Amino acid sequence: MRFARIEGQHGPQLCAVDDNGAARAVRFADTGEAITELQQIIAAGSGGLGRLTPDTAAVGGTLLAPIVPHRNVFCVGRNYSEHAAEFAKSGFDATGSADGQHVPEHPVVFTKPAATVIASGDAIDPHTDITSALDYEGEIGVIIGRRASKVSKADALDHVWGYTLINDMTARDLQRDHKQWFIGKSLDTFCPLGPWAVTADEIDIDDLQLQTRINGELRQDANTAQLIFDVPTIIETLSAGITLEPGDVIATGTPVGVGIGFDPPKYLTVGDEVVISAPGLGELRNVIGTPADPDHLVAAGSSRLFVEKTGSGPAVVLIHGLGGATTVYEPQVAALAENNTVLRYDLSGHGRSPVAGPNSIAGWVDELKALLDSHGIESAVLVAHSMGTLVATTFTATYPDRVSKVALLGPVKAQPDAAKTATRARARAVREGGMSAVADTILGAALSPTTHEGRPVAVTAVRELLLGQDPAGYAFACEALAAAVEPDFASISVPVLLLTGDADKVSPVAVNEELLATFPNAQLNVLEGVGHWHSLEDPTSVTHRLQDFLAKP
Template identity: 90%
Template sequence: MRFARIQTETGAQICAVDENGAARAVRFADTGESITTLQQVIDAGSAATDRLTAATAAEGGKLLAPIVPHRNVFCVGRNYSEHAAEFAKSGFDATGSADGQHVPQYPVVFTKPAATVIASGDAIDPHTDITSALDYEGEIGVIIGKRASKVSKEDALDYVWGYTLINDMTARDLQRDHKQWFIGKSLDTFCPLGPWAVTADEIDIDDLQLQTRVNGELRQDTNTSQLIFDVATIIETLSAGITLEAGDVIATGTPVGVGIGFDPPKYLVPGDEVVISAPGLGELRNVIGEPSDPDHLVAAGTSRLFVEKTGTGPAVVLIHGLGGSTTVYEPQVAALAETHTVLRYDLSGHGRSPVAGPNSITGWVEELKALLDAEGIEQTALVAHSMGTLVATTFAATYPDRVSKLALLGPVKAQPDAAKTATRARARTVREGGMSAVADTILGAALSSTTHESKPVTVAAVRELLLGQDPAGYASACEALAAAENPDFASISVPVLLLTGDGDKVSPVAVNEELLGIYPSAQLNVLEGVGHWHSLEDPASVTHRLQDFLVKP
């Protein structure tokens, strides 16, 4: 059975793909449970496919990677003899033996981070700022179906759930220069995987023709019967001391015909299309994208924003507050990326996003809209902190169709007159004396006594965040906050999570209780011993509550 993962208007769906390529969302017939990740199917065991029933056709959605493993992708190098020979002759093999024996005696194993996985159809970042030797490697990927420890070669294939295609993208110069393979093979977007995942019963893994084409030119064309170490041997070797888990992915090695095997080498450049195919597994098709901004700055209207993006699934955008940056959400990103495409960015004038003129809440709202448009995101959940909650709620009130949920950490309202005066005074102080003139005062008021007493690393992290701000940008943001007006809170009908700390002086419980009575659909969580920097003061609790809120219907 062939499975694809498709992003639809209602979220990610696992779909069955028929012989004509048509995809239909599936669910468990006996429980009615919808299926959003392949892991659900794998965990249901060998009888899972018998429990599935097809639901609606998945039309117009974006194809996602069928599976994103929960840990690094295991990879096997030099596993076809002809490729091992071409690699040895290329001058890029810093691990070759001195006696010239290019065929390894034992499987050569390395890993790629799960975060490098992208889908068929996604662009591959060429990373032209750090490599000029971009290469492809078409491979068969193995998906483990159940826990495997000390498995014999004879039993190994019983632990395979299915197969997929992988492009083990490689920066050859980095692979050579660093004397090992992790860095050269682990750059962002360097593990295209898909388009489907296919159950093992449909694939003859010992006789499977693997091909790679670049711009239509056939470069690799080899059968898996030519593997030096077959799939069973690889599983036996890995599981001898490493317990393999259901959902683990293993890339089995690439055949002869990679770019460095030619004279001169045929490296990939922006615009090249790489297509990897095998009977029954479809075509993994990716284009080498245009070079990205080395500062990761994305044009959003008149602003240039520092943006970080990871994960697959429904979109969630993380918005920091005054004096913050993307770093505020560092403890939460990995967990949220298991189920969502996580987009976090620095507001203009904050962190690594340069000042784009006088700041204002409405300006940041339009900046967010431009960013979503640039990323092709029609609708998203928003997670926002402090001043960022005014950006998020104003955006939700202005563009209600673009928001699915709101999680507001330490939500604030427009300031009363006395607070406006104090905020404008802070702006003047920063312009005159820099961030060091206000950082310690802010720390004293913004963090709870518990954090001050028992979490010195958190205190230091927040202090560094503040001191790292551009004074002009911070001062402009203070003036924007002082000038802010409340949006129409009552018009926001999407689910809202209000999250504050019992020691939060900026967003006290009373303010949150007032907002709870205004929003049509809201819930309130109060964290014990936490001040205003919730995601850093109690990261585990914030992560848990965000996961629960974002995932449930």
């Protein structure tokens, strides 16, 4: 079967695609459950396909990527011998393969973030501000259907659900200059995927012709029989020490004919169309779009804000707290974007949003309203952290018709006098000594002992967030927090999720219990061994709590 994911008038729907290209939404016949993502079918196991029934009417709308994996896309490099040779000769290979040993002895594996996935038909951002060597790589993508750990080649294909097409877009100069492949292959929009996900029984993966055309010119034309490491070998290699999960995606490598292989190189430019095709898998079509604002700044009232938009469906807006930025929610974005349009932004004066002078909670509320208006969002779920919870609750109390739910991570109330004095003193310290004057103190108090002892990645992430702040913007934000006035919490009638850590000193459990008794429709979750930076200290639990909250009517 072939499946497409389409955004229609009823939101995202998973559709079966017939031989004429008509797409019809599917559901489980025995339960009537609507299917909005491929993961639902994969999770249903071997009997999932047999339970499906299609709707009568064909579905129209915007084509989405058929699957967005929960974690990075696994990729295999230099997996066709002729491509390995052309890459070795190009001068852009920083892996040391130019000595004649261009055919690797073992699979060369790297990853691309799931957030780079876009659909067939979406525009590819050329990122002209940081690269002048934009290249394409047509590939076959493998979709894992069953958990695979230490799987042998003989059993590997039993763990494959199906296949799709992938364009492993690459900035060759970044790939070369950074001496590894992650950055050069992981820019926004650099993983077009689709148009369909096709079940394994319809594809002969050992004899599949893969082609790539640029503006109609055939550039790549090879067969999977030419793979150096076939799909079973790739799965055996990866699963030897990495458990592959249902819904994981593996890009199997690209054949000869990429732009860097020509003399002179044939790089992609604005307006070029890339079409990747294979029998049974359709055509993955994308055009190189016009360069985005290199700063990704969006006008919101009188402010210019750094904004990132991912996924499609009902709107979910992520608001960070004091000293935060959009990256606070990086571990959650891919999962939330599977069924939602996720909008995250840096509050003015934070992260990559310019400092525009003194701030206030009311000013940030105005920014949020302007941001929603500029994106045509009438109603959204707000997810907020720490100081951002005052922005979210004040906005909800002021514009109740614009909010459907609120998730508050480490919610705070207006500060008592002693805390106000300390916060204003912190603002003075930052103005005098920069962020390094307060970073260690904040880290010591805001993270749990469990995090300090066993989560070094989280500690580093928070430290980098703090040290990356503009001192003036951070100081203004401290003063805004000290001057904050509480909204009328009791007037907020929409569902509210309160989420804190048992070691959160900024938002203790007792404060959350007070809020639980104040909000008319709230629930409280307490994370064990977690301090105040919940989304980074225990990202998996936070993701699951948010998914559960969003799924409830």
